Amino acid sequence: MAILEVTDLKKSFGKTKVLKGISLSLEEGQVMSIIGSSGSGKTTLLRCINFLETADSGRIMVDGDVIFDGEDKTKHKAKETREKQLKIGLVFQQFNLFPQYNVLDNVTLAVKLKAKERADYKQNKKQILKEIDDKALKLLSDMGLGDKVDSYPCQLSGGQQQRVSIARAMALEPKILFFDEPTSALDPELTGEILKVIRELAEKNMTMVIVTHEMNFAREVSDYIVFMDDGVIAEEGRAEDVINNPKTERLQAFLSKISD
């Protein structure tokens, strides 16, 4: 069964139809890349799935649970939405780290706040917090940031900041991790380190959806590629097929424009 299933998702901003019926599905442990020209709706799709925007209609299922249903007009409690939110993680293009916290606290803040809801929090507080720290330290050292845990975001390079933000998302153990152009705010020589981290996550069978303009990376790391154009999925398929043998004219045009 698919871990992510989006059915006929639609979203307009005022009169502009941005998503015109998007359907896609992804198996656990697979990596999907979303490509497409600027303004085709990639960010909007990710934001709708991550509750940063509310879609107008359609359905989103994650891990067997309906997290969004356009038919369901009842108001959901904020707490319910938060629970669903925690099943998925999002890495922003602009990192959005918390500037006043050091690297370790950036990674553990949300996890610690969530731990407060545990029934045994009061009794085992020390131990729970220590476990959270240890796990975060492990994550950070896996990402090559072992010596940066006490630094503040402003003391880090863009690539390091983005790695921290990936660690921060991973610390909540999401079922699926979404990336919105994780390298496009970085200098070209820094993109490699982020792509390496994502590649390593893929090797650990992390389920990921990546919006990217890096075609070579998309082909190499992803199992499946979706090409979005003007609010619809214009073409999709296995990574090599889509990049090497584009069938639609629109994708052919897009790929040749990109490789220029």
Place this chain on the structure above:
Amino acid sequence: MFWTVTSSLLEGFGKTFEIFALTLIFSLPLGLIMSFGSMSKFSPVKYLTKLIVWVIRGTPLMLQLIVIFYGPGLIGTWAAGFTADNALTQWLCSFGWFNGIIDWMATWESFDRFTAVIVSFVINYSCYFSEIYRGGIESIPKGQYEAGQVLGMTKTQTFFKVVLLQVIKRIIPPMSNEIITLVKDTSLARTISVYEIIWSGQLFIKSDGLLWPLLYTGIFYLVFNGLLTILFGKLEKKLDYFKS
């Protein structure tokens, strides 16, 4: 003589400091609540707050002081002597609630002088602070709230754990300006005869024909504001460790 003057001025400065401290204690949190009001999605609250801020910032504090001090007493006297002597008031008096309001207003009395000062200063400074807070809160990038949300934090958690300190860092410079102005504004209290330091200094003109004690009060303001400047400088330094 110098010591007599100094101790007398110190006493006056005590009152000055009391006005300063009480105003801050009440208006710092009240200003935050008002800033939420002015950013409210519920438009009656939003526009009511904006109206209050406009009126308070658009009129002199001295006038507000006088209105707050004399207003309630005047209204009380008026309501106590109220008689329905024309068609409109007679018609209004046929409603129970109207009589209720008049009876209630008839119980209004003037605040004592000091309370009137604190009430008007708190209202005035809450409005100024609320605008500073609003500016600070609105200047925090949307991405900070979105990051909080995506990480499953509640709105309250995001505000207090993520946004607030960044806001504080940004508003320290305008806040310190406003707070130093407050120190000087306390002298307005003498308009309604609250014996703060200027008043103490002025007394020596009448009693001993001395002008220098009044000028000497300036030293008190300078020293106090100097201390505040150092304090704010320290605070700014303390938050220098991060950039936002």
